[in-house]
Amino acid sequence: MRNGLLRLAIATVLTIALSVSAAKAQKKYDPGASDTEIKVGQTMPFSGPASAYASIGKTEAAYFRMINDQGGIKGRKINLIQYDDAYSPPKAVEQVRKLVESDEVLLTFQLVGTPSNAAVQKYLNAKKVPQLFAAASALRFTDPKNFPWTLGYDPNNFVEGRIYGQYILKEHQDAKIGVLYQNDDFGKDYLNGIKAGLGDKATKMIVAETAYEVTDPTVDSQVLRIKDAGADLFFIAATPKQAAQAIKRTAEIGWHPVQIVSLKATSVGSVLKPAGLENAKGLISTNYGKEALDPQWKDDPGVKRYLAFMEKYYPDGDKGSNFNAYAYGVAQLLTHVLQQCGDDLTRENVMKQAASLKDFIGDLALPGITINTSPTDYRLFKRLQMMRFNGEHWELFGPILEVAGPAG
Incomplete structure (x- = not known):
């Protein structure tokens, strides 16, 4: 009887030990992760x-x-x-x-x-x-x-830029395009993307491509150069601060081109309000998400x-x-x-x-x-939709655009 109880106790301890060992074996951690x-x-x-x-x-x-x-x-x-x-x-x-x-x-x-x-x-x-x-x-x-x-x-900036190029060919085929872009991979991918979208018409349609540095205090001079080049469609491939400056400056000098702005600079609160909502009316961009207050x-x-x-x-x-x-x-x-x-x-x-x-x-x-x-x-978003700012919020238009092809 005593031997039977002893064997049962040993078996129970072994079972528990094996269960704990198995549980630990199932968990794998690298630095930065633990049970808690x-x-x-x-x-x-x-x-x-x-x-x-x-x-x-x-x-x-x-x-x-x-x-x-x-x-x-x-x-x-x-x-x-x-x-x-x-x-x-x-x-x-x-x-x-x-x-x-x-x-x-x-x-x-x-x-x-x-x-x-x-x-x-x-x-x-x-x-x-x-x-x-x-x-x-x-x-x-x-x-x-x-x-x-x-x-x-x-x-992807290149793909987004390509979509804008294709949109321009369809809706503004006689446009004279001026591009303001950030002088790094961010801006250059947009520039190369819109050229890819325009195809063999890019050289003729793009009349100005002007870069800015992130550290530049304003982009006023770049906007003036693009206007003076005769552009009637303005593509702003910029981050929020410079995009707001460009939209505002465009209005201040009485220039009224068709304006397309990068998806990364479409925030109403952080970009369009500082630029002036009235100044931003008619802006065109793309999106993949809902406007929460729409x-x-x-x-x-x-x-x-x-x-x-x-x-x-x-x-x-x-x-x-x-x-x-x-x-x-x-x-x-x-x-x-x-x-x-x-x-x-x-x-x-x-x-x-x-x-x-x-x-x-x-x-x-x-x-x-x-x-x-x-x-x-590794691309997360392969579908985008065009949108236009009406002075208060963004309005979607057109079909979902599929960009499932090669990234670049």
Whole structure:
């Protein structure tokens, strides 16, 4: 009897030990992940020439506070570590090194801007640290062959520019085009994209292409040069500050071209209000997301969830800001990826899950817009829709445009 009880006790202990061992074996962690925490690193231009983007970081931090209040990711709290890089590449390099080597984050998330992302891309890929959903849209951020650890979030600038070129050929075939572009990969991809869209007519139709530096105090002189070149269609391939300046200056000098502005500079609150809503009337751009305060979405469940989130977790934030809606969408996507990782929170699995998204639909996605990725195609958004600003809000027009072909 005593021997039987002893054998039973030993068997029970072994069973428990094996169960605990099996449970531990199922969990895989790289630096930055544990049973209780997932460390996510981010640099953000909380100051400097692109500080209009700062609300993106504030909204994302608020979103992860909401997720943590809801229990986190399988009980793990998201620890978002944020540093200011002032939109300065050298500062971004310094801060990202700190995130990786001192804070030991699992991944970097939503670093903002082409210059900053480009400055740290080789370093992060060499370290095999995910540069996930980078807030940059140059071709180099959707290039899995050369940069397998970098996956950009924003629609590709080259493809967006190509769409504008094709639109111009259809609707403004006799246009004399002037292009204002940022003098880096961000702007050059737009310039090359619109030329690709115009095809063999690009040389004849583009009468001026003028660059600006991020550090330039204004773009007034560039706008004047484009006007003086005889342009009657103005493509503003710029970030928010310079786009607002260009729209405002165009009105001040009494110039009234057809105006197309990059998707990255379409925020009503951060770009069009500073430029003057009346000055922005008639602007053309593209989008993939809903305008949260547009009356057509007042009964939309996803928009209602976004507005409720803003009310509770970021009450001081502008509910109508494209930047805040953008941040909500990308934070929601990262949450989905981390949930898909399960208990395998290795950097390799984070990239695997991010590169195998299937028909993901965010709360604020326009009808017909889904996110799909593969190991050979890192582009998230392959569908866009044209829109026009009516002086109060953006109005969609035309069909969903499919851009599923080659990226560049």
